[in-house]
Amino acid sequence: MDMIETAGLTKKFGDLTAVDGVSFKVAEGEVFGFLGPNGAGKTTTVRMLCCLLSKTSGEAHIGGYDVAKDHDSLEIRQMIGVVPDNVGLYEPLSAYKNLDIYGRLYGMTEAGRRQNIERYLGMLGLWEKRDVAAGAFSKGMKQKLAIARALIHDPKVLFMDEPTANLDPESSKTVRDFILDLKQEKRTIFLNTHNLDEAQRVCDRIAILNTKLMATGTPDELENMVGGKKVVVELAQASDAVVAALKKKFAGVAIVSDGAKLSVASADPDGQVPDIVDAVVRAGGRVRFAGVEGSSLEATYLQLVRKEG
Amino acid sequence: MRFSQAWIVATKDFATFTKKRNIIYTVLIVPLVVSVALPGVVWYVQHRVNGADVGAAELTILLPAFVFFYLIIAGFIPTTIASYSLVGEKIEKSMEPLLATPTTDGEILFGKGLAAFVPPMGAILASSVLFMALMDTFTRGALGYYYFPNWDAAALLYLAVPLAVVMSVEWNVFVSSRVSDVRIAQQLGAIMILPLAGLYVGGEIGLVPLGDLNTTLYIAAALAIVDLLLLSVVRETFQRDQILTKWK
Ligand SMILES: Nc1ncnc2c1ncn2[C@@H]1O[C@H](COP(=O)(O)OP(=O)(O)OP(=O)(O)O)[C@@H](O)[C@H]1O
Numbered sequence: 001m002d003m004i005e006t007a008g009l010t011k012k013f014g015d016l017t018a019v020d021g022v023s024f025k026v027a028e029g030e031v032f033g034f035l036g037p038n039g040a041g042k043t044t045t046v047r048m049l050c051c052l053l054s055k056t057s058g059e060a061h062i063g064g065y066d067v068a069k070d071h072d073s074l075e076i077r078q079m080i081g082v083v084p085d086n087v088g089l090y091e092p093l094s095a096y097k098n099l100d101i102y103g104r105l106y107g108m109t110e111a112g113r114r115q116n117i118e119r120y121l122g123m124l125g126l127w128e129k130r131d132v133a134a135g136a137f138s139k140g141m142k143q144k145l146a147i148a149r150a151l152i153h154d155p156k157v158l159f160m161d162e163p164t165a166n167l168d169p170e171s172s173k174t175v176r177d178f179i180l181d182l183k184q185e186k187r188t189i190f191l192n193t194h195n196l197d198e199a200q201r202v203c204d205r206i207a208i209l210n211t212k213l214m215a216t217g218t219p220d221e222l223e224n225m226v227g228g229k230k231v232v233v234e235l236a237q238a239s240d241a242v243v244a245a246l247k248k249k250f251a252g253v254a255i256v257s258d259g260a261k262l263s264v265a266s267a268d269p270d271g272q273v274p275d276i277v278d279a280v281v282r283a284g285g286r287v288r289f290a291g292v293e294g295s296s297l298e299a300t301y302l303q304l305v306r307k308e309g
Numbered sequence: 310m311r312f313s314q315a316w317i318v319a320t321k322d323f324a325t326f327t328k329k330r331n332i333i334y335t336v337l338i339v340p341l342v343v344s345v346a347l348p349g350v351v352w353y354v355q356h357r358v359n360g361a362d363v364g365a366a367e368l369t370i371l372l373p374a375f376v377f378f379y380l381i382i383a384g385f386i387p388t389t390i391a392s393y394s395l396v397g398e399k400i401e402k403s404m405e406p407l408l409a410t411p412t413t414d415g416e417i418l419f420g421k422g423l424a425a426f427v428p429p430m431g432a433i434l435a436s437s438v439l440f441m442a443l444m445d446t447f448t449r450g451a452l453g454y455y456y457f458p459n460w461d462a463a464a465l466l467y468l469a470v471p472l473a474v475v476m477s478v479e480w481n482v483f484v485s486s487r488v489s490d491v492r493i494a495q496q497l498g499a500i501m502i503l504p505l506a507g508l509y510v511g512g513e514i515g516l517v518p519l520g521d522l523n524t525t526l527y528i529a530a531a532l533a534i535v536d537l538l539l540l541s542v543v544r545e546t547f548q549r550d551q552i553l554t555k556w557k
């Protein structure tokens with residue numbers, strides 16, 4: 001079953017189109033990564049899906065409920081948890097109290113709240129700090145508390161807007177591992193990020209957004225979207241003569257020069273490295289490095305995101 | 310509109326207020342000072358060594374004017390709470406996660422309203438009882454009867470004062486949606502004291518007959534109309550789309 005489904009979802013702020021005709025589906029239990037540069041419309045999309053912001057046009061359904069209908073909107077909000085880009089904690093109140101208030105807003109019993117607060121604060125390593133005011137927490141601790149708050153009512157769908165953006169590598173890893181734990185529990189997770197590595201590690205599928213949806217697929221599918229492998233040669237200094245010589249010798253092959261860095265598309269890069277280096281040296285180039293580069297999510301991402309810009 | 314849901318929103322604010330000393334001071338101290346200081350003035354005037362005694366005639370002018378003070382403080386005490394409760398949420402950016410819970414905009418608005426209404430109202434009513442008891446004690450001798458309670462004071466304290474508190478709360482919600490500095494919000498929020506203080510001055514110079522039940526009922530009716538008008542403005546402002554995109 002599709003837990004999240006959008007069709008032509010669009011948001012305009014006056015003349016500015018922030019999200020343009022976005023359509024995708026997220027299956028139940030899937031971790032779905034939403035990748036895009038600053039200003040791509042990730043936060044705007046999540047806000048529309050969480051019934052925080054009205055859409056300009058198009059459709060969006062969560063668990064079969066329509067985000068645009070008032071009554072459905074309450075059902076959706078009961079079913080989802082949100083980690084917004086700004087944590088928005090009640091700073092004067094303790095971690096426990098912050099979670100307790102949210103548990104009450106979701107209609108949980110006192111026993112249910114106590115159990116889940118202990119469970120999630122425990123999983124995120126904050127149980128010992130439950131009586132400390134949230135305002136006294138470090139950024140990473142605040143982020144974790146916001147994650148616990150989003151989970152307090154055991155939502156089926158979890159939206160996270162750049163949950164590791166402010167975290168040190170160790171805390172980022174804790175959060176990533178935690179996301180993987182949640183995946184085991186068959187929760188649907190919608191993850192906004194501009195960290196490609198993170199998306200690749202935790203997501204089942206990834207969508208690349210740049211106002212419009214540029215591509216959707218598994219990490220492997222996206223990796224292979226852009227060109228095959230290539231030989232990369234870095235020169236001690238840029239040289240037009242070398243580029244000309246290579247173009248002459250390997251006519252019909254895509255050769256890209258980026259300053260002193262040259263890349264030559266190749267079906268058999270490992271076998272071709274010596275020939276290419278030889279040609280470079282003959283043309284007077286001094287080689288600092290030569291090797292093979294595969295396609296990567298980064299390459300796909302950069303190509304798709306730049307195409308529009 | 311589920312009252313229980315709005316109440317949860319309000320209790321969160323109550324829990325926050327108890328950690329803010331200036332809120333406790335304004336809400337409790339101001340009504341308490343008025344309730345003790347005004348009877349104190351009457352007591353002092355009567356016990357001056359050489360002064361002329363304050364007679365029954367003066368007292369029946371003085372006492373209703375003093376009760377009117379409660380209407381004036383009703384116009385500004387909610388300011389501290391309302392501005393903190395809303396501008397504070399804006400600064401901490403805590404409205405977004407709250408809006409993501411199954412709570413309607415109306416329930417959040419009503420909860421915020423309750424949070425700003427209940428403490429000032431409780432403090433004003435409790436201190437007014439103290440005020441009336443002290444005044445009765447000090448003036449019984451001169452008047453020959455207990456001045457309080459009476460219909461005019463009842464209409465003022467139980468009708469006009471709550472309506473003035475509501476007006477102040479609504480006005481402050483509106484102001485808080487437009488500014489992002491707690492101090493500016495408090496200064497603008499306290500403007501509601503002006504029309505009320507104006508009425509008081511009008512009473513002092515004889516334009517408005519204070520201490521008259523009909524006057525108090527007219528004032529209450531005017532406040533009720535202002536409350537309804539402000540409510541429609543506030544409901545318009547307090548919508549999730551606006552809160553996340555236009556509230557600066
Ligand atoms: N309230 C608003 N009013 C006007 N324009 C807005 C508003 N909110 C967002 N925008 C614009 O919409 C576009 C998308 O913004 P959004 O915050 O969704 O991007 P994002 O992908 O989340 O970026 P980031 O990675 O920086 O968080 C941007 O151009 C932004 O300036």
Ligand SMILES: [Mg+2]
Pocket residue numbers: 042043044085161
């Ligand atoms: Mg964003």
